[in-house]
Amino acid sequence: QSVLTQPPAASGTPGQRVTISCSGSSSNIGSNTVNWYQQLPGTAPQLLIFTNNQRPSGVPDRFSGSKSGTSASLAISGLQSEDEAAYFCAAWDDSLKGPVFGGGTTLTVL
Amino acid sequence: QVQLQESGPGLVKPSQTLSLTCTVSGGSISSGSYFWNWIRQPAGKGLEWIGRIYTSGSTDYNPSLKSRVTISVDTSRNLFSLKLSSVTAADTAVYYCARGVTGSWYWDNWFDPWGQGTLVTVSS
Numbered sequence: 001q002s003v004l005t006q007p008p009a010a011s012g013t014p015g016q017r018v019t020i021s022c023s024g025s026s027s028n029i030g031s032n033t034v035n036w037y038q039q040l041p042g043t044a045p046q047l048l049i050f051t052n053n054q055r056p057s058g059v060p061d062r063f064s065g066s067k068s069g070t071s072a073s074l075a076i077s078g079l080q081s082e083d084e085a086a087y088f089c090a091a092w093d094d095s096l097k098g099p100v101f102g103g104g105t106t107l108t109v110l
Numbered sequence: 111q112v113q114l115q116e117s118g119p120g121l122v123k124p125s126q127t128l129s130l131t132c133t134v135s136g137g138s139i140s141s142g143s144y145f146w147n148w149i150r151q152p153a154g155k156g157l158e159w160i161g162r163i164y165t166s167g168s169t170d171y172n173p174s175l176k177s178r179v180t181i182s183v184d185t186s187r188n189l190f191s192l193k194l195s196s197v198t199a200a201d202t203a204v205y206y207c208a209r210g211v212t213g214s215w216y217w218d219n220w221f222d223p224w225g226q227g228t229l230v231t232v233s234s
Binding site: 002032043045047056092097098099100104 | 155156157158159161162170171172173206211213214215216217218219220221222223224225226227
């Protein structure tokens with residue numbers, strides 16, 4: 001059971017906009033920043049969004065992150081087939097004194 | 111750019127100690143204000159942070175694993191290591207090493223880059 005809660009699956013058609021939610025608590029998302037990782041099939045996770053809404057160099061601006069209260073969201077606009085992947089949210093947890101992850105959302109491009 | 115590579119046995123017997131090494135290339139493990147992490151992922155499941163080490167030798171561990179985990183660093187060889195004792199089938203997972211980066215605050219941190227991961231199976 002992951003500390004952060006994500007829907008297990010999401011889907012969309014090419015060109016569509018999809019959002020993935022991440023729900024936490026006051027000890028993690030409510031008081032700290034959120035990061036998102038993309039895990040393409042058979043590969044290691046890679047950083048997609050850091051500090052709630054910052055994109056590393058090389059990440060397309062189709063990907064955006066936001067946070068409100070104890071929840072965060074990842075939005076993908078102009079959906080492409082290569083966006084098929086698992087997406088994980090993460091945040092520092094003050095109780096654990098370490099980072100916690102969501103269970104991951106598998107995105108399917110129909 | 112910095113790259114990380116995990117290495118170690120792919121099969122460990124129950125009750126024994128799992129030992130993995132993460133070799134850092136493309137830069138010095140001692141440069142910059144980074145910390146070095148181990149993270150694992152059971153098949154088809156989510157990610158679990160195991161622990162981290164700074165090049166000073168200071169460590170932090172996930173409380174759920176703390177009694178069984180030791181992370182160490184060898185700056186002369188540019189690598190850090192994981193030892194997990196008394197393993198069971200529940201420890202079967204892909205183990206990743208990753209560099210930790212801190213932003214403006216200690217709680218504002220993320221993992222980048224990650225190693226490719228190594229599958230460790232616990233079985234007799």
